[in-house]
Amino acid sequence: MIQKQINRSAWAERWPAPAKLNLMLRITGQRSDGYHLLQTVFQFIDLCDWITFHPVDDGRVSLLKPMPGVPEEDDLTIRAAKLLKMEAGCEHGVCIEVEKNLPMGGGLGGGSSDAATTLVVLNQLWNLRLPMEKLMELGLSLGADVPVFIYGYSAWAEGVGEKLEKINIPEQWIVVIKPDCHVDTKEIFLAKNLTRDSKSITIADFIAGQNQNDCLGVVSERYQFVKDALVDLSEFSEARLTGTGACVFAQFDSEEVAASAYRSLQGKWRVYLVRGVNESPLFSKLRNGSYIS
Missing domain, CATH: 3.30.70.890 (GHMP kinase, C-terminal domain)
Known part of the structure; x- marks a missing residue:
């Protein structure tokens, strides 16, 4: 995880929230709580949503353009930003602008990736310095696919998808x-x-x-x-x-x-x-x- 100070120009940047593919998926068992035990391989693709974070002075977390039919408080980027604020005791606010390119309901991880980008980038922009492991823990509470997007590299995954090991895969x-x-x-x-x-x-x-x-x-x-x-x-x-x-x-x-x-x-x-x-x-x-x- 990059822990260097990020300067103010980063607030003007558009940040990618990439799609992922599961190159393999095996179900090896089921826990007593109903969750399935998996083996899977994640690889990213260069198809992305794009997110811009706008600083605000009132401490509020909001969306610039809420998605029709989705209550703002249910949006994963909003939930991620509020969770990060609560965990870090942060008083900063942000207005989140999302350009959606990933198809919804396709299994490409769009919502999870948006949440991960929100956690990773706001951790930098707000200079919170939370370690990657803590961000992955927060991400897992939002969804099983969020940790791999915070991990940031192709991964062999086990458990419910949260136990990750780096793997190099041909970039085809x-x-x-x-x-x-x-x-x-x-x-x-x-x-x-x-x-x-x-x-x-x-x-x-x-x-x-x-x-x-x-x-x-x-x-x-x-x-x-x-x-x-x-x-x-x-x-x-x-x-x-x-x-x-x-x-x-x-x-x-x-x-x-x-x-x-x-x-x-x-x-x-x-x-x-x-x-x-x-x-x-x-x-x-x-x-x-x-x-x-």
């Missing part, structure tokens, strides 16, 4: 399809026919090609749009589901081949051409920014 070109449906994650994890006893594997097993997603069968059975997207994308490369979806993706060795698949699918699907990256774009910006003194 990726085509992502967002089917026109919203998968109910809770519904998938409650499904009676969901596999819950997969054998644990190692990082070496994943690298060797074991990349199954235990949610794939249940999601495909219940969501025809996801099933159709997988079929169409598989004409170009191995098509996989990220998390519980709805987004599906395929990796490519070259930009040229990925771009060709992207163009072919554009007329039928909401599709994205992106690059897998191991370091979160947020942390690349923090590390490389001239505004850090």
Whole structure:
């Protein structure tokens, strides 16, 4: 975690909240409280929401443009900022401006990433100096996917997704399809026919090609749009589901081949051409920014 003083010009910056993909997802058990025990691999992609933080003098936390139909107090960026203020005993305020580019309900982690960027950047802008471990602890209370965005690097994850180990993954070109449906994650994890006893594997097993997603069968059975997207994308490369979806993706060795698949699918699907990256774009910006003194 970068702990250098950040100067005032950083308040004028737009901060990325990147998407993630689950390159593998195994369900290895279930705790007594109902939470599922997982093994998964997270990698970031260079598709991002963008967040700007505007300082205010009255100590309030607010959104510049609240999302229609979502009470402001339920917005994850607002909850993250208020949680950070409470934890640090901070009296500062902020008005948060979010440019949404990540599709909602796609399994790309948009809300979780927005919350993580809020925690990480306000920790710097307010000069709170909370360590990464504390920010990850706060993030976990907001959602299981928030810690990996605070961790900031591709990760092998276990537990409920909070036990993270750094992993280097080839940074390939990726085509992502967002089917026109919203998968109910809770519904998938409650499904009676969901596999819950997969054998644990190692990082070496994943690298060797074991990349199954235990949610794939249940999601495909219940969501025809996801099933159709997988079929169409598989004409170009191995098509996989990220998390519980709805987004599906395929990796490519070259930009040229990925771009060709992207163009072919554009007329039928909401599709994205992106690059897998191991370091979160947020942390690349923090590390490389001239505004850090």
